[in-house]
Amino acid sequence: MHLPFKTSPLFQRKKDIxxxxxxxxxxxxxxxxxxxxxxxxxxxxPIYRFIFKxxxxxxxxxxxxxxxxxxxxxxxxxxxxxxGLAFSSWLYRIAQNEVNLFFxxxxxxxxxxxxxxxxxxxxxxxxxxxNMSQEDQEKLVACINALEPEQTDLIELRFFQALSFKEIxxxxxxxxxxxxxxxxxxxxxxxxxxxxxx
Amino acid sequence: xxxxxxxxxxxxKEPSAEQVKRYKDFxxxxxxxxxxxxxxxxxxxxxxxxxxxxxxxxxxAFLIFLES
Numbered sequence: 001m002h003l004p005f006k007t008s009p010l011f012q013r014k015k016d017i018x019x020x021x022x023x024x025x026x027x028x029x030x031x032x033x034x035x036x037x038x039x040x041x042x043x044x045x046p047i048y049r050f051i052f053k054x055x056x057x058x059x060x061x062x063x064x065x066x067x068x069x070x071x072x073x074x075x076x077x078x079x080x081x082x083x084g085l086a087f088s089s090w091l092y093r094i095a096q097n098e099v100n101l102f103f104x105x106x107x108x109x110x111x112x113x114x115x116x117x118x119x120x121x122x123x124x125x126x127x128x129x130x131n132m133s134q135e136d137q138e139k140l141v142a143c144i145n146a147l148e149p150e151q152t153d154l155i156e157l158r159f160f161q162a163l164s165f166k167e168i169x170x171x172x173x174x175x176x177x178x179x180x181x182x183x184x185x186x187x188x189x190x191x192x193x194x195x196x197x198x
Numbered sequence: 199x200x201x202x203x204x205x206x207x208x209x210x211k212e213p214s215a216e217q218v219k220r221y222k223d224f225x226x227x228x229x230x231x232x233x234x235x236x237x238x239x240x241x242x243x244x245x246x247x248x249x250x251x252x253x254x255x256x257x258x259a260f261l262i263f264l265e266s
Contacts, residue, residue, distance in 0.1 A: 044222045
C-alpha cells in the first residue's frame, strides 16, 4: 500500500534525526514536538542526576521534577535561541528553577545530607582550618545555611555538585569571571562569619 | 525550604542506571504535553449543531430586521 506521508521529508528525517547536528534537531523539535524525543533521550540522564543530587537522593521527586523540566522545555522550546549557549545549559537552568520552586513550596524544612568530602572544598577555598572537628563542621554547615537561598545555591553547585565555573555561568547566564567573583565573595563572607563564631 | 546537614556516612548520591531508566518515559511526557497544549473543546463554528443554531438565530434576527 502506498503511504504518501512516508515519502515526506519530515518522515525521512525522523529516521536519521540522530545523526543530525543538535541545532537541526532543535529546529525539527520546534516544528513537531515528537522530534523532541531525541533531545530527551540525550539529556534525560544528566538532568535527572543533577536533580537527584540536589534533592539529596529522593528518586521519586527527582523523577517528577525531571519530567516537569522537560515538559517546560518542550512548551518553551519556541523561545529558545541559540546564542552560543549550550542547549544543555538551558535545560539545567530550567531544572535549577524547578528544584528551587520545589524547595520553596515545601512546608517542612527538607534536609540534604553532606559528606565530609563535599565540605572539604569549601574548607580549602574559604581558607578555614583544615583539621575540623565534627562540631566545627556543623558550625560551618550552619554558616552555609544562614546564607541567602541564591547564595547557598552557588556554593552547592560549585562545591557539592562539583560544577565548573563555566557550567555555573551558563546556568545563570552570566560570564565565567562573574561566576568566579560571586563564589569567591561568598567564600570571603563564610570566612568572616566563621572567624566571628569561632 | 532546604537546609544542609552533615552526615559522616551520607547516602550514595549517584542514582543507578536502573533508577534513571525507571523515570525516563518520553511517551508519557509527550502525552502530558498534548494534554496541556490541547485546545479545550471545539470552536463554535466547527460544531455542526451549534453552527446551525447560530445560523438560524442570525436568520431570525435578519428577518426581524427586514420586517421592522
